[in-house]
Amino acid sequence: MEIRGERECKRCGTQWSYYETGSPECPNCGSRYSVGVGDRLEHTDRPADLDLDGALAALEAGRLAEAGQSATKTAREYVNRRGFIAAGEVRALSSRDVLAQEIRQVGQRLRTATPPAPETVDHDYVRRLFAAAETGTLPSAEAVPESMAGARGLAVAESVADYRRAIRSLTEDEPDLDLERALDRLDSQVRRVRALDGAVAPETAAQLLQAARTAGAVVRGEADRAALEEQLDGLAPM
Numbered sequence: 001m002e003i004r005g006e007r008e009c010k011r012c013g014t015q016w017s018y019y020e021t022g023s024p025e026c027p028n029c030g031s032r033y034s035v036g037v038g039d040r041l042e043h044t045d046r047p048a049d050l051d052l053d054g055a056l057a058a059l060e061a062g063r064l065a066e067a068g069q070s071a072t073k074t075a076r077e078y079v080n081r082r083g084f085i086a087a088g089e090v091r092a093l094s095s096r097d098v099l100a101q102e103i104r105q106v107g108q109r110l111r112t113a114t115p116p117a118p119e120t121v122d123h124d125y126v127r128r129l130f131a132a133a134e135t136g137t138l139p140s141a142e143a144v145p146e147s148m149a150g151a152r153g154l155a156v157a158e159s160v161a162d163y164r165r166a167i168r169s170l171t172e173d174e175p176d177l178d179l180e181r182a183l184d185r186l187d188s189q190v191r192r193v194r195a196l197d198g199a200v201a202p203e204t205a206a207q208l209l210q211a212a213r214t215a216g217a218v219v220r221g222e223a224d225r226a227a228l229e230e231q232l233d234g235l236a237p238m
């Protein structure tokens with residue numbers, strides 16, 4: 001969606017950036033009557049909270065289905081609000097973005113297993129994952145237990161798929177054939193992970209995530225295509 005992100009309040013004249021606040025309400029007087037100034041830019045990113053306190057409390061109390069439902073709802077709302085295009089540029093694919101997707105996957109597991117079998121859900125890891133929402137720090141690949149590798153794999157696949165779509169939509173008016181080929185390779189990897197229901201080594205998922213991040217950096221002019229191609233070439237076989 002293209003919008004004029006710089007707003008000027010009709011009531012008090014205050015100017016602010018909708019790109020930053022995600023709200024049409026004047027931060028000075030609260031008025032919703034404003035006009036856009038400046039050029040229209042593509043913008044899909046909106047502020048969102050990833051508050052897992054309720055889900056974590058339910059988990060600690062042993063209310064597993066409730067914890068899963070709460071976590072899934074919160075993570076889904078976060079993912080739906082946080083688009084990857086900010087003020088006409090593709091933003092970085094953050095750890096919090098992937099964390100939200102993994103919480104979503106894990107929440108669904110908790111909802112469908114009451115109580116979940118130990119081999120299906122690692123409670124200690126889920127507890128650490130939910131607690132990590134406060135800082136947005138994604139647990140390392142080494143910290144992912146074998147039973148939860150599928151959730152990590154699918155979380156990365158969904159994040160990369162959304163990120164790839166955002167890059168393509170931003171660059172479709174001026175296509176770059178080399179970048180298009182790289183995006184197609186990312187898509188191929190995503191399809192493989194999905195076909196395996198996420199069951200890939202967390203280290204492999206981390207490599208795929210890094211390649212997607214580099215693709216975004218290429219579009220922003222912060223990395224060269226050679227680095228992206230090297231990372232794609234180095235993806236471990238699945």
